[in-house]
Amino acid sequence: MASVDFVDVRKSFGAHAVIKGVNVHIDDGEFVILVGPSGCGKSTLLRMLAGLEHISGGEIRIGERAVNDVPPKDRDIAMVFQNYALYPHMSVADNMAFSLTLKGASKSEIETKVKPAAEILGLSHLLDRYPRQLSGGQRQRVAMGRAIVRDPQVFLFDEPLSNLDAKLRVSMRTEIKNLHQRLTTTTVYVTHDQIEAMTMADKIVVMQDGRIEQIGAPLELYDRPNNLFVAGFIGSPAMNMLHGRLDPADGQRFVTGDGIVLPLAPGHRGTPGTDLVYGARPEAIHLGGPIPMEVIVIEPTGFESQVLGRIGASNVTCVFRERLSVKPGERIDVSIDPAAVHLFDAGTGVRL
Amino acid sequence: MSVSAAPPPRATRASRGSFFERLSQSRNGLGLLFMLPAAVFLLCFLTYPLGLGAWLGFTDTMIGRPGVFIGLENYEYLFRDRVFWLSVFNTLFYTAIASILKFALGLWLAIILNENLPFKTFFRAVILLPWVVPTVLSALAFWWIYDSQFSIISWVLMQAGLISAPINFLGDPWNARLSVIAANVWRGIPFVAISLLAGLQTIPASLHEAAALDGATSWQRFRRITLPLLTPIIAVVMTFSVLFTFTDFQLIYVLTKGGPVNATHLMATLSFQRGIPGGALGEGAAIAVAMVPFLLAAILFSFFGLQRRKWQQGGSD
Ligand SMILES: Nc1ncnc2c1ncn2[C@@H]1O[C@H](COP(=O)(O)OP(=O)(O)O)[C@@H](O)[C@H]1O
């Protein structure tokens, strides 16, 4: 096991810059998730760590060792690919034992390593099968088994769950997390799915367009997003964002573009006279209060009700614990918890 | 099968409908009907000449004189014929050496062309040239290259001071054998290289990446990933290559006509020489028929080589 450092890492394909200076420190044994929209450079960053892409600038360190010029086979890293990349001409057992076979390990040594790994993953009865004869979920496990057998310094996962159906994805999520708690190997995991990131990570790295937007623990990102991008990316349903300014009279309230007045906590850091964005998560909006809202759609899930409504001209999503008996088109009154409000500068997108 | 005919709603309907109506409902009937043109074509142009050739082998037909059935006499004669056995040896030697060389060089070229080299498409097109040039034309070119006085190879070697007299490429038995093999290899490489290149491109890059992360050197990746995944294609390509080489005729006929002293006579060229210029149609046909067991053996070999391997079976993607 080892720590991992990215120091001002850059990557361009020809003239096209894809990674534009990334700095991350990953502690030994940490489970870090790189998350961001498709095409933001997550896979590229991961592949640079694995040694599958050349590093155009900066330095990547595994432990104390700079690995910029170390070929993949010498980096002691195991990777689970999105398409699993199982060797189709080898049985499950041979797939898992491949790295050991290459090193010339003895049969008994291979067995003592493959067997426990297969047991952990529930693959013991499949060891003689070929990849073609397995289901998607089983293939996914074999790919993980192949990584576990290696007992590497770092595990890499590149969207390992995106080829699975929704239900399997949820259970594999738990399983991977559980596995990490058991093995405590440093893990770097790439996904575009913020729910995966929130549920599994010790630390999340939010990326956009080759840059890091914010690094932090899941709830840290949720409670204190650094900017509008992170605020909108983390959390589902997404944070409501209303544009407007501070009330010019006293500066203690927020007035939307169409004149709706919204509450702010005392001591907020908004600057009078500039365009601001008022961010409120769906669960910060409660039933009953001074703000009128027109109901557009109600989606009861049993446990809670998600309501899409309109405050002034802005669409707003709320989640209520109460059961509602209103119909679309009707008006309800809501309030917003001022302590849970986020203020952003509309021009720079930065949190105030 | 996704397209399976639904059973007719009532069993009685089929017997009542007209013949054509019943035919159009029947999978087998329709299948036979559609196969008919191809079958007739094959029968006329393939089976008939083949049958005729086999029959001729049992007769003493000469050009201009219809023969009579003489049983196995032709074969008994060939069995004692030293030239025939020499041609068998030549054919096997020619096929074995040329196929091995074509395979090794073709695979090597395919791997090079599969790398990211500059002007990749250009090289891929250029490599097809020997294949698209008509055989006779390239054979004529080789004829000049191997000329006993004007050979460019001899000239270059003499200029370099490596030899003092021109090499007698086609005049010496072993020189001639190796020379025709070289010409055949030159002509056959593109087919092997391009087919194997197509095969290489079906191997996902992620397998190589996974193997590299698992600690494989580039030789180990070739040996344990590329080669096993390429075997199905190799089996097809080499079967065809062996069949083409075994039945080769044009190159030999232009370059050496089987000489010197029959050293490069293949079974195909000997069969032609005995049958047409020599006039002994029956004997020529018998030599041609004698090729069949060898070809069948090659086909059987590839049949087992081509069987789906265990890892290719079961499941879907
Ligand atoms: N081999 C390549 N050549 C050129 N551009 C590439 C290559 N690989 C990735 N890119 C570009 O780099 C960007 C980031 O890709 P990637 O890291 O795969 O994104 P992500 O995994 O976050 O979806 C994309 O714009 C993609 O088009």
Ligand SMILES: [Mg+2]
């Ligand atoms: Mg990706």
